[in-house]
Amino acid sequence: MRGAQTIARLSDWAAQRYGDEEALVFGEERWTFRQLRDRVDEAARAAMAQGLRPGDAVAVWAPNSARWAVAALGAVAAGGVLVPVNTRYRAAEAADMLRRSRARLLFTEHDFLGTDYRALLAESGEQLPLLERTVALHTPDWDDFLAGAKRVTGEERLDRTAAVQPGDSADILFTSGTTGRPKGVPATHEQTLTVFDAWATAVTLQRGDRYLLVNPFFHTFGYKAGIVACLLRGATIVPEQVFDADTMLDRIQSERISVLTGAPTVFTSLIQHPGREAYDLSSMRMAGTGAANIPTELIYQIREFIGAKNIFTAYGLTESTGVVSVCEPHESPETLAGTSGTALAGTELRIDAPPGQPGEILTRGPHVMHGYLDDPEATEEAVDADGWLHTGDVGVLDERGFLRITDRLKDMLVVGGFNVYPAEVEQVLRDHPAVADAAVVGAPDERLGEIGVAYCVPSAGARIDPAELTAYTRERLANFKAPRAFHSLTTLPHNAAGKVDKNALRLQAKTG
Incomplete structure (x- = not known):
């Protein structure tokens, strides 16, 4: 990690260190670390020819692929700031991120699961005055873009890369807040490399591992715990665009996959697959997952039926560069399932409550964000004067320093591994003419x-039509954010403080 210093230099550094070992496999493409470096170099020179200046934002709104990695790493090597965009976002959500990050270049796809993202933006009428060029990765656009690389020399690119400093912003990831307005979280090169060097050590990611990446690259766990960590450790990146149990089992067998990470449902689907026993999964070495509540039995099942003897769990958030704590593979199944481990090396973790009592989880260290993008008030609320990040999650630390998450102050839901903030959904619902007020719970x-x-x-004279509201929310929000059930109430329940009593609603939702 110390040799790389910045993500801008990471592909160059990995090529020198790992050379002709396999770096990336996607479809028919198989690249060594040197070949990956050459493609990143070409993309960086093309971005410079396009007029990309140091510090300019470059967005990638596309599913996992080899070209996603090349476009992203190339933009960063040219001094750009990467802005990954969720592939499930609608045009308005993506456009808001592009405007606020001031993105000048966008890489996207013309057809992913029937969606043409470039057309989606064009048809939406969203105004993006700073966006100078949109490149569809798997069309002739990409070749046209790369053709510009001829106008920039390799020496010019290396000089641009060398000028990037560890303290410069490397990327901006957006995370929704309790106000419903997504917040941009810039992270520096040094933060990301420091955090994921420590993370890779804790989870035992090692040279020669073959890492099946179904975690989306627009997410910290896909890009940083995936692409960046693999380059740091010399592991092979094997991107997968969508989760499909049949495809995953086949890929584990054919590519001799040794590492797989994902939400508990990923592993449950593989374990319960009726044809699982027909696949050779003997190459599996390590599995990683995370959630507030994981059945201990799932840990045993992953070891027995998937073959991964090394299992880790973890906890983190975008504001902490993705990681706060890790429960390392050598811990017992009960500890792995019941806790999120101890603080990441080099960081601090405490609970804002008396010893042994639940309270808000606070963390401090080099992994904590320097501030939200253009939102000093939200920054001041999240990070106190002593540098402690107030996570909004509730937990307990045991006598060994292991963290157990018990609740969420922010009411956040985790739907299929994706964070959903009710305030954002409620805001959309209240805009519907039939809805006077709304509350969303998990x-x-x-x-x-x-x-x-x-x-x-x-609203007066209106009625709640679940089918209509389902269509309405899915038109305006990513589908994972749309509620799966709608209920009509004459009034929302309120507690003594006059606030909506979401505990009462959660109980009602839980009992059906």
């Missing part, structure tokens, strides 16, 4: 872990 779900349930007060 309910347990066997497949997704949790789903959103909306309680709506109808």
